[in-house]
Amino acid sequence: MEIMSPQNTRVKEWAGLQEKKHRDKSGKYIVEGIHLVQEALQAEADVECLAFDLDKGMPSELKPLLQAVQGMEVIGVSAAVIAKCSSTNTPQPVFAVVRKEQQGVEAILAKPDSLVVVLDGVQDPGNVGTIIRSADAAGADGVILGQGCADLFNPKTIRSTMGSMFHLPVVEGDLGMILPQARERGALLVSTSLTGEDSCYTHDFQGSQWLLIGSEGKGISPETAALVDKSIIIPMAGRAESLNAAMAATILLFEGMRQRGSHGK
Incomplete structure (x- = not known):
């Protein structure tokens, strides 16, 4: 035709x-x-x-x-x-x-010892796509996009995933419902904060860990912050005040991968 x-x-x-x-x-x-x-x-x-x-x-x-x-x-x-x-x-x-195929969050929740990235209000399609790509590279078990995130199916988000969106479950959902369920099943909900109690290099990434990443401007929402079990800090030696959301997520994912002993290909 x-x-x-x-x-x-x-x-x-x-x-x-x-x-x-x-x-x-x-x-x-x-x-x-x-x-x-x-x-x-x-x-x-x-x-x-x-x-x-x-x-x-x-x-x-x-x-x-x-x-x-x-x-x-x-x-x-x-x-x-x-x-x-x-x-x-x-x-x-x-x-x-x-x-579009409806990816259910159940598959991610059912996985024992899962490493999952949760995005809360990350609006930039390039960042959302890049985080999905990093999650795929680090062998994570899924990515969850909460409200206020860039649309997964936006052409720019898709391009930024470089095909990784087809390699692991990416689910759009309500964090207010999903995070308590993850916690009930033994997941530790971890966020980054400049006042974190532990560095990402001393934090223990074993077991089920869900990494919460918020927007550049505002961080995670107060509702999501109320569910967090632990906040950790990414130590910085230079003068930059903070990191781009995709970079922060990538550092945590790769430290998680290193500690969990999955050394990749």
Whole structure:
């Protein structure tokens, strides 16, 4: 099948997925570029259709994956269609429309000795995506996005995850309900604070640990702070007052990984 006109109804629908209201209404989102489409296919995400630039042809990296996927439409399109559906200035030659799959928090809660990152009001899509990528790299068991966080399916968040959103559970939910459940199952809720009682290097990361990361400006909300078991500090030798949320999360994740003895590949 081929679609050449940017005015085509389906193209307008795809282009609409750049906006949250259309993503929420349709239950779909868009991933752009060879790498992300490859990750989505390898993870067996629920891909509705894959569109590629007819002039450039199907990227060779994706060809072997197409045989394996059942029930996915493959549509050749013009460069104009790609440009209309893209969120970047230099559009990639391929994109996929993916149906959102409801990730339940139950899978994360059920995991013994879990290392989980919880985001509370982290509004920057680049930071949210980067934290998901770091959580994946450090072998964490999941990421939970509370209210006020950037939308997971925002194209910028997706790009910043570099495909990691397909590697571990990422759940959007109500922290007021989820955190008490985690605690009941033995998780220690840890936040960072400039007045922390322990350094992240002396804190014991064994057992089930849920790391709470708040927004750059305000930190975690008072409601979330009331649930915290322990706050730890990331020691700094220089004069910067604080760290970017994604950097702070990454330092904690990798110290956790080091202490827990999962030395990676």
